[in-house]
Amino acid sequence: MNQNIERIEVFLDESKEPLQVLTSPPFKVKLDTQAIPDGPHTLRVVTVFKGGKTEENVIDFEVDNLPSPYVEGLDEGQQVRGVVEFEVLTGDYNAPKSKDRLTTTLAVLSSVVILGLIWAYFAFGPTSKAIVEANAAVAEESSAGAGDAAHGEKLFAEQCASCHGAKAEGGFGPALAGSALLDNPEQFDKITLEGRGNMPPFGNLSAQDLADIRAYLSGLAGGGASEAAPAPAAGGSEGDVATGESIYTQQCAGCHGPNGEGGFGPALAGNPLLDNPNEFNKITHEGRASMPPYPQITDEELAAVRAYLKTK
């Protein structure tokens, strides 16, 4: 502290009487602004040094304990007549601060509840059930088809191989091994049941039969074309009925019926053509009308086929 200070006098505004006289440190002044009116004020701090010298500091400040009122309904310069109603709004500096209503608990809880309910609706709601059922049906269908590929192979050999090849490699009809048609079961079934172009309808096949055939063809996956069809026993004699049956089942039954009773093609059981080997072989090798040529079947094999058909 400065030892030369004798006293410090604090004056408020133009008052001649000091507000406070400080003679020893600490020189602290407490001013109650609520005891003086709002508005501009001046504080004069006069320091009196030993020897009589003085120094004066002047500080202007503003007291604002009461917020200014705000008049709503009457503007500056506004023309009025009759009864005028307006409102005087006032604020309060001492009004308690209200707490923030959004707590962390509320935020987390509401987020979990709202987002959880949405997730639950989509996970367990009616739409989900429809999806589960649709996917289950597809899975069931695919598993059923896969389980009966062996049956499908038998059906294919009886009904389809004569046109589409023993291993579905194609012949008179297009190759089915690896065909894109297998990816479209509805289209496959429709063509098979209703026919298309030169292909006759096979309405006798059930939905399960078709699924079995598809399963069998899917298993070939295009490899059938490179595999040679199992060659029937070559050099079959005139009376080799078993060989004839095998060849007939694979190559002819699809159009002429499993027992030669006819279908898309004419009946061969009891057909007089069986007694005319040359004509029979010629038609078979060269084809006729809708019937495709089968040049790969040898004369001996055709003899076996005729022998088989004669038993019918």
Added chain:
Amino acid sequence: MYKNDSVLPFFGLLLAVALWYMAYLDGQHLAALAGHTPEDLSVGQIGLITFGAVFFIYGVMGYVSYWLEGEELRPGRHESPASIGAGVVIAILTIILVALSGVLVQTIIYWSAEAPVSYGFAGRLAGYILLDMAAILVIYKKYFVAEVVITEDDHHAEVPW
């Protein structure tokens, strides 16, 4: 005093997220039913996304107001906390705004004279310009505008938060 808390903005943003989540899950279900992901949005998804955007904007407005004015307006004179950092940020954002505006003008000239420009590109550019302008105004208001708050009755507040 009127409240300026973050309850409504928070729930605005939460609802926006909820609606967008619904749109996403709806898309997942449609993909499961169709066996593949559809290229286009469904009508339902468009509706959900749109309402989500409305709630998102509502929430962002609330949080910007909360940041600018605080939780509660107190009567009195509020001096601006002007700072060099805020000034520098505004200067940078202004330079970016000028650059983006230049690109937009060049795009329009190219569009009219040469060939059509991607709608998405032009739209994004306009969006960036507006966001940049909004950011400049918000920062200016926060750091350079002093204000005197008188009073306002609770029931006379023009916005609900």
